Amino acid sequence: MKSRPVSNGTSGNVVLTLIGWAAWAAFTGSVLLETVALLRGRSLQRGQYP
Incomplete structure (x- = not known):
């Protein structure tokens, strides 16, 4: 007897x-x-978000 997958993906x-x-x-x-x-002529610093 074949077992069926629980989910179809x-x-x-x-x-x-x-x-x-x-x-x-x-x-x-x-x-x-x-x-x-x-x-704006700037660059974002690491970790700097508005």
């Missing part, structure tokens, strides 16, 4: 999707912060 896809969105948001946020700093 949907929960794994959801987790990967959330990780992808979080990574995209972090990247986009850092690019926006750097762009604003560049336009």
Whole structure:
């Protein structure tokens, strides 16, 4: 008798999707912060956020 998997992979896809969105948001946020700093003629120091 074959055993069936508990999940069909949907929960794994959801987790990967959330990780992808979080990574995209972090990247986009850092690019926006750097762009604003560049336009103001400054550079962001490590750990300095508005």
